[in-house]
Amino acid sequence: MIASRRNLLKLAGTALVGTAASTAFGAVQRSSFKNFDETYDVVIVGTGFAGLTCALRCSERKLKVLLIDKMTVLGGNSLICGDNFACPGNPNQAKLGVKDSRDIFLKDCLTDGLGINHTELLDVIVNRCNDVVALLRKYGCVVDDAHLGISSGHSAARIIESTTSDGSCYILPMLEALKKMPNVTIRNRTKMDRFVVDESGRVVGIAARTDYKFDSKLASDDVENQSGKKVLYGATRGVMLAAGGFSRDTWYRKVQDPRVPTTMDSTNQPGATAGALCAALDIGATPVHLSWLQFLPSCNPDEPGYGISANFIEHACYRYGIIVNPKTGKRFINELAGRLPKTEAMFEVIGNDENYPVAIGDADAAAAVNPAFLKAPLEKKTVKVFQTIDELADAFKIDRAALKATIDSYNAAVKSGKDELGKPMDVTKGIQIAKPPFYAGRVCPKIHHTMGGVLISEKGEVISMATHKPIPGLFAGGEVTGGVHGASRLGTVGIIDALTFGMVAGENI
Numbered sequence: 001m002i003a004s005r006r007n008l009l010k011l012a013g014t015a016l017v018g019t020a021a022s023t024a025f026g027a028v029q030r031s032s033f034k035n036f037d038e039t040y041d042v043v044i045v046g047t048g049f050a051g052l053t054c055a056l057r058c059s060e061r062k063l064k065v066l067l068i069d070k071m072t073v074l075g076g077n078s079l080i081c082g083d084n085f086a087c088p089g090n091p092n093q094a095k096l097g098v099k100d101s102r103d104i105f106l107k108d109c110l111t112d113g114l115g116i117n118h119t120e121l122l123d124v125i126v127n128r129c130n131d132v133v134a135l136l137r138k139y140g141c142v143v144d145d146a147h148l149g150i151s152s153g154h155s156a157a158r159i160i161e162s163t164t165s166d167g168s169c170y171i172l173p174m175l176e177a178l179k180k181m182p183n184v185t186i187r188n189r190t191k192m193d194r195f196v197v198d199e200s201g202r203v204v205g206i207a208a209r210t211d212y213k214f215d216s217k218l219a220s221d222d223v224e225n226q227s228g229k230k231v232l233y234g235a236t237r238g239v240m241l242a243a244g245g246f247s248r249d250t251w252y253r254k255v256q257d258p259r260v261p262t263t264m265d266s267t268n269q270p271g272a273t274a275g276a277l278c279a280a281l282d283i284g285a286t287p288v289h290l291s292w293l294q295f296l297p298s299c300n301p302d303e304p305g306y307g308i309s310a311n312f313i314e315h316a317c318y319r320y321g322i323i324v325n326p327k328t329g330k331r332f333i334n335e336l337a338g339r340l341p342k343t344e345a346m347f348e349v350i351g352n353d354e355n356y357p358v359a360i361g362d363a364d365a366a367a368a369v370n371p372a373f374l375k376a377p378l379e380k381k382t383v384k385v386f387q388t389i390d391e392l393a394d395a396f397k398i399d400r401a402a403l404k405a406t407i408d409s410y411n412a413a414v415k416s417g418k419d420e421l422g423k424p425m426d427v428t429k430g431i432q433i434a435k436p437p438f439y440a441g442r443v444c445p446k447i448h449h450t451m452g453g454v455l456i457s458e459k460g461e462v463i464s465m466a467t468h469k470p471i472p473g474l475f476a477g478g479e480v481t482g483g484v485h486g487a488s489r490l491g492t493v494g495i496i497d498a499l500t501f502g503m504v505a506g507e508n509i
Contacts, residue, residue: 036232042063046478046480049499050240051242054506068190070271077267080269086105087132092160096148114488117483139173149492153338193275202473203238206239244480245268246272265305290452296445301354306448317441322410323335324403360433360438362433384441386436407433449494459504460505
């Protein structure tokens with residue numbers, strides 16, 4: 001990080017003062033807003049879920065907002081994610097007779113998070129998730145009332161499903177609404193480098209670069225890429241950090257977990273790097289759970305990144321079908337187990353010879369989920385369709401008799417309601433693997449979510465490691481924060497985390 005700090009010294013044109021705990025060597029110090037090139041009430045770094053809900057709340061309060069993103073395309077990971085989000089206590093549950101509660105939701109999260117979750121933050125999600133739904137609807141997002149999903153690790157159907165199978169159904173309407181607001185300025189290719197603090201340690205702005213050109217070949221854009229024009233933006237109310245995680249930062253993620261090879265694929269967009277997180281740590285933000293990296297075990301090795309198969313595999317094949325080891329034709333894990341145990345089981349099956357498991361569902365499974373989940377994978381042939389189980393077995397080189405025996409055993413478990421691997425059969429709606437056509441695709445884990453980040457309060461304030469109190473003027477939400485999910489998060493809780501704490505931070509700024 002030395003090179004970037006030296007460049008920042010040149011940008012600041014001033015010596016850095018180290019007397020205040022939050023004015024560490026990684027910050028620019030300024031005492032007057034006259035020194036800034038432009039000044040706003042609020043500067044928001046990142047245009048994903050957390051950044052956009054924060055911007056909407058700030059705009060409602062007539063604040064002057066600058067919303068920046070270092071990438072050319074706005075939306076970050078939020079634009080390409082599966083976009084299904086958990087909402088415990090949502091009205092759909094009452095209509096469908098689904099039993100859920102704060103305690104059930106927290107138990108699910110703590111089970112997958114290995115008990116190291118910060119439950120006070122989970123409580124904020126429980127208490128405010130329906131307010132998020134109202135906010136989305138207010139700004140033109142279509143929130144699906146027809147489906148209520150359940151995902152790995154959840155013990156109740158509480159998931160509001162995407163209408164498009166990606167984040168565009170929420171990101172694009174929110175962006176369009178913000179673009180029409182006269183008090184909001186949105187800039188892409190604008191990268192934050194460091195925070196600006198005053199003599200008291202309050203964050204009063206950022207040092208950034210406009211016309212920034214991201215280079216995906218670099219392991220960390222913060223250190224090696226110095227493109228763009230340097231500029232200082234002031235923030236009289238505060239700075240909101242909504243920059244996402246670091247799953248694509250091959251150097252930083254390997255530092256946190258040396259077991260992860262730099263060649264490991266990720267579901268994230270290329271700009272998911274650690275620069276903004278490091279800038280917060282430089283001014284004394286408290287780090288939480290940085291070494292916990294999560295894999296998504298519903299990815300397809302036959303497509304790059306997150307791809308287009310994960311929603312169908314997760315919500316159709318895992319809920320209503322099975323995963324098998326192609327070498328044995330047998331199931332090896334509860335398909336609705338949490339991400340951590342499922343990932344570990346998959347790595348055992350894959351081994352050193354890329355023996356990728358196969359996820360299978362039938363026509364009833366496909367009919368039970370959002371049609372958008374299947375359309376694109378079928379077109380791209382990342383999920384394949386078969387008229388018979390024999391055809392499916394032959395295509396994936398699985399022993400026909402072994403696979404049929406596995407399916408017969410699973411169908412019997414659906415009928416009896418008891419599964420030897422512990423799958424909760426009450427959520428399968430009686431759907432067996434019996435009705436053609438049959439659908440199947442190969443599956444594997446990919447790096448998906450970096451569990452750690454900066455510690456925040458229930459108000460979205462970033463907490464100082466030196467004082468244990470909020471760093472004045474600094475807020476954060478989404479994947480750049482830590483503590484909400486513990487060691488491993490449940491699917492769909494990351495999205496509601498970002499949406500909620502972006503909204504909450506906007507209210508408290």
